[in-house]
Amino acid sequence: MPEGHTLYRLARTIDAHFAGRAVSASSPQGRFAEAAALLDGTVLRGAESYGKHLFVDFEGDRQVHVHLGLCGKFAVSDGEAREPTGQVRLRLVAPGGDGRPPAYGDLRGATACELMTREQQRVLVDRLGPDPLRADADWTRAWQRVVRSRAPVGGLLMDQSVLAGVGNVYRAEVLFRHRVDPLRPGNTLRRGTFEQIWNDLVLLLADGVRRGRIVTLEDQVLAVEAALGRGEVPRLTERSSSVYKQAGMPCPVCGSKVRTQVVAGRNLFWCGRCQRRR
DNA sequence: GGCGCATGCTCAG
DNA sequence: TGAGCCTGCGCCC
DSSP, rough: OHHHHHHHHHHHHHHHHHHTEOOOOTTTSSTHHHHHHHHHHEEEEEEEEETEEEEEEETTEEEEEETTTTTTTEEEEEEEHHHOOSSSSSEEEEEOSSOOOOEEEESSSSSSEEEHHHHHHHHHHTTTTTTTSSTTTOHHHHHHHTTOOOBBBBHTTTTTTSSSSHHHHHHHHHHHTTTTTTTGGGGGGGGHHHHHHHHHHHHHHHHHHSSSSSOOOOOHHHHHHHOOOSSEEEEGGGOOSSSOOOOOEEEEEEOOOOOOEEEETEEEEEEETTTTBB
16 A cells, blocks of 8 residues: 555565566556557666655666556566456566566556656656655755645645655654644644654654555554553554544543544544644 | 445646 | 546445
8 A cells, every 4th residue: 555665665676576677568458558668678777766656767768657546556476477457557577587587567556657758757756855765865855844834734744745755644643653733733843843753754664664564553552551551442452553544443542532534635533632742 | 246435646616 | 625537445235
């Protein structure tokens, strides 16, 4: 499920299976057929993510830009490619025989799959805020946007021009972890609080890359269990998140019911009692 | 089998 | 602000 960690992991997986190999490219579904024909038989140089965007670099300055959107998937497997099923927008195949095992990858359901030049890629990336997964990210760029905005911080964290790679899960969870009210205007947040949020996002996204899924609750569970010394909070250990999708469930810290509200078309979750910090 | 929903985003109004 | 789009899944009948 695609927040920034998914794309980072995907870029590494594509690198591991295809980098430096001549690949065959096709579009069984047909919607990427012309571009796939241009790529077919050329060398895939590598893959890179920036926020929720994936760029696959082919020789001849051809970049495949992929955005998975809400329900896109790029499934990469070892072995001989099977007959494609369903709507496969882009299929990459490395047939083997080059001293490496065969591999293939199928892209489905993506919001964006398009060919661009390195220059077009640069323009696109320039519109994005810093990505916590990138070593060269400058968090103060994001802070400058936050501190000048009256928009709720819960919305700002999801704004990809402010911060790249954070989605609905990470924004809810990181605000909970730092006890910040998601509805608080950005310009009322303290710089030190935002710096802590950023540093936590760096850790959380890196953890998401390692695990292949988002887990933000574990330390909270341990804290509650230590404090209570009894299994009083129901279903807590089944959770991987503290507030995300936990509407009506007890807050793992104070036990009051997790609240939810649609903000900018997306479901926001938070604890009204714990999250009051500036 | 139909429906609604989902970790996203764009565009019209 | 709401509709639309991409696909898959779980739920309900």
